[in-house]
Amino acid sequence: MVIQVGSGEINDLSILNILNENNLLYELRIRYKKGIIYTYIGDVLIAINPFKQLNIYEKQQHDLYKHIQYRNHSPPHIFWIADHAYRKLCLSKQSQCIIVTGESGSGKTESTKLMVSHIIYCSGNSGDRELQNRIIETSPLLEAFGNAQTCMNQNSSRFGKYLQLNFTDNGRIVGAKVYEYLLEKSRIVQHGSNERTFHFFYYLFAGLEKEDLNYFHLNDPETYRILKDPSGEKVFPNQTDFDHCRQMFNTQKNIMKRMGFTDKDINIVFTILSAILHLTNIQFTRDDETDGVYIEDEYPLEVVCTLLALDQEILTMALISTFSITKGEHVISLKNFDQANDCRDALAKALYERLFSWIVKQINNLLQPTRRNNSIDDDIYLTCSILDMSGFENFQMNSFEQLCINITNEHLQYYFNEHIFVQEQQDYQTEGISYEKIHFQNNEDLIALFMDSLGILALLDEESHFPKANDESLVQKFHSHCKYHSRYIKPKGNETTFGIHHYAGKVVYDAHGFLEKNRDNLSINLIECMKKSGMDLIKHLFLLTDEINHSSISPYTMIGYNKKHPNWYRKSSANEHIQDHMTEQTNKSNQQELKFFKTNIHFKEYFNQNTVAFHFKISLAELLDRMKDTEPSFVRI
Numbered sequence: 001m002v003i004q005v006g007s008g009e010i011n012d013l014s015i016l017n018i019l020n021e022n023n024l025l026y027e028l029r030i031r032y033k034k035g036i037i038y039t040y041i042g043d044v045l046i047a048i049n050p051f052k053q054l055n056i057y058e059k060q061q062h063d064l065y066k067h068i069q070y071r072n073h074s075p076p077h078i079f080w081i082a083d084h085a086y087r088k089l090c091l092s093k094q095s096q097c098i099i100v101t102g103e104s105g106s107g108k109t110e111s112t113k114l115m116v117s118h119i120i121y122c123s124g125n126s127g128d129r130e131l132q133n134r135i136i137e138t139s140p141l142l143e144a145f146g147n148a149q150t151c152m153n154q155n156s157s158r159f160g161k162y163l164q165l166n167f168t169d170n171g172r173i174v175g176a177k178v179y180e181y182l183l184e185k186s187r188i189v190q191h192g193s194n195e196r197t198f199h200f201f202y203y204l205f206a207g208l209e210k211e212d213l214n215y216f217h218l219n220d221p222e223t224y225r226i227l228k229d230p231s232g233e234k235v236f237p238n239q240t241d242f243d244h245c246r247q248m249f250n251t252q253k254n255i256m257k258r259m260g261f262t263d264k265d266i267n268i269v270f271t272i273l274s275a276i277l278h279l280t281n282i283q284f285t286r287d288d289e290t291d292g293v294y295i296e297d298e299y300p301l302e303v304v305c306t307l308l309a310l311d312q313e314i315l316t317m318a319l320i321s322t323f324s325i326t327k328g329e330h331v332i333s334l335k336n337f338d339q340a341n342d343c344r345d346a347l348a349k350a351l352y353e354r355l356f357s358w359i360v361k362q363i364n365n366l367l368q369p370t371r372r373n374n375s376i377d378d379d380i381y382l383t384c385s386i387l388d389m390s391g392f393e394n395f396q397m398n399s400f401e402q403l404c405i406n407i408t409n410e411h412l413q414y415y416f417n418e419h420i421f422v423q424e425q426q427d428y429q430t431e432g433i434s435y436e437k438i439h440f441q442n443n444e445d446l447i448a449l450f451m452d453s454l455g456i457l458a459l460l461d462e463e464s465h466f467p468k469a470n471d472e473s474l475v476q477k478f479h480s481h482c483k484y485h486s487r488y489i490k491p492k493g494n495e496t497t498f499g500i501h502h503y504a505g506k507v508v509y510d511a512h513g514f515l516e517k518n519r520d521n522l523s524i525n526l527i528e529c530m531k532k533s534g535m536d537l538i539k540h541l542f543l544l545t546d547e548i549n550h551s552s553i554s555p556y557t558m559i560g561y562n563k564k565h566p567n568w569y570r571k572s573s574a575n576e577h578i579q580d581h582m583t584e585q586t587n588k589s590n591q592q593e594l595k596f597f598k599t600n601i602h603f604k605e606y607f608n609q610n611t612v613a614f615h616f617k618i619s620l621a622e623l624l625d626r627m628k629d630t631e632p633s634f635v636r637i
């Protein structure tokens, strides 16, 4: 049979004799015009965002794809991927992972939600209804705190999510767990024109009644720095937007209640959000006599202290000065204008990040698998996970956040190549099947460019430890070490930019602010101040010295996720020490000592690697480690 490319009838593009980019795009375009958004290429599903509601996700479709015997009996659908993964889990008793990739705004989060709903539908009858509803409501709740309007997407996820569903051997869902990655916390203090900070801040103003607004000392939304649009657009551009935010406020509050958040929990969340709004409104005035700063209008400061039960004098001192003990002497040095502003913003970012992690932790407590045979080890369950990571980003201005997101996407692309091309060809070889070698764009060299001991992240960390380094010196360092790499672009002229030829295209990064973002200095004085709060949660959030408490690394993460390839993580010099210690400790087989390496905080204290890039490498390694023992499926959007 002759297969006509461009007919829009080809459900699986892998049957084409010649599958090149032109054929693929041509067929997809025709299908899209016909209203068909899903197409297979082998076991990979390609989805194109319809940007309108389609009635293809109804009960009828759930039934159609539930335990479907032959894939080609029904049109390609996102439910098939979910169903296939669930069925494989039940039949082969192997954990599954669905990896959803695509650019920002392409539809990853919507697809994730659709797949979760189908998996729950399939596993549903015998399951715990309340738990199932909680799992379904987890995504919208996280979106309220982790999503924001960007120029690409009105509801863009500003964090990555690995949602792990836990099943018994016979496919009954018993719990779930969310792992969050890379929350874009800089959005708390800065966002571009026509963009916004995280949704819930707007929901608060639209949803709280007047007396509640008063209770949190909130006034006109236009008065808050972090809500203002740089282009001068109003916080709520129109009544429709306000009404939408009001409705979302009520929806989210109800979800929180249904999820098991107490009224006290909800009040704490609103209190911290309000405190962040007031904190970021604190303004410093230069003091010419001392070269330091002072706070002229103390109102926002007073409100922060009231809301978070802090001592006003201690907070003021922590914001405008640095207190240290040198050779037994107490030394107080004054912060200059920029340092004081950075210090205030660092606290706002830390508060939000820790609040977000706490919300995720609360959700995880509520979704915990029920115990089996009195065991508390949730690893004994089979899992089906869905990875919804921020997609590849290429904005007009690309900063450190885009770099981290794009590096993550390079790893996911590498993972995809490994599974789709490399392993497939190896299987053919093992089985003695003759095949034509598949040529694909390998991005191993790019991963090395970022992760090697003299790669971009290591250079960034190294420069971050020099007090006199600046963004220009950082870029010079990149240029001198990477300029001969075929994927690295050294632009002419501009002193703080560099470019990378990513697998998904060329991106120019502006390194302005890279060092500050990577150091992410939250002063010890501020941490101490927070630890003295009269509010238990604030104390708790800042108890672990200065650290994000969500990461606990398994020693095996360090050994790498792919035995065939030299491990990037082991290569970096700081990690060589870790590796040595790991081996030593592992050889000792001393559980106590192994435990020592299991917490992030120990790594940092021990090796003094307290940078965002370092954390990023660890959480990326954790993510890949988590996916290692699962059988993957892919959705590309």
Ligand SMILES: Nc1ncnc2c1ncn2[C@@H]1O[C@H](COP(=O)(O)OP(=O)(O)OP(=O)(O)O)[C@@H](O)[C@H]1O
Binding pocket: 049, 050, 051, 052, 053, 054, 102, 103, 104, 105, 106, 107, 108, 109, 110, 111, 152, 153, 155, 156, 157, 158, 389, 390, 391
């Ligand atoms: N299957 C779908 N049906 C209808 N609309 C959709 C579908 N998928 C996506 N959309 C629309 O596209 C918008 C963006 O989708 P989504 O937020 O899932 O993108 P994303 O890839 O997760 O983006 P980001 O990486 O920025 O988080 C949605 O708000 C929705 O309006």
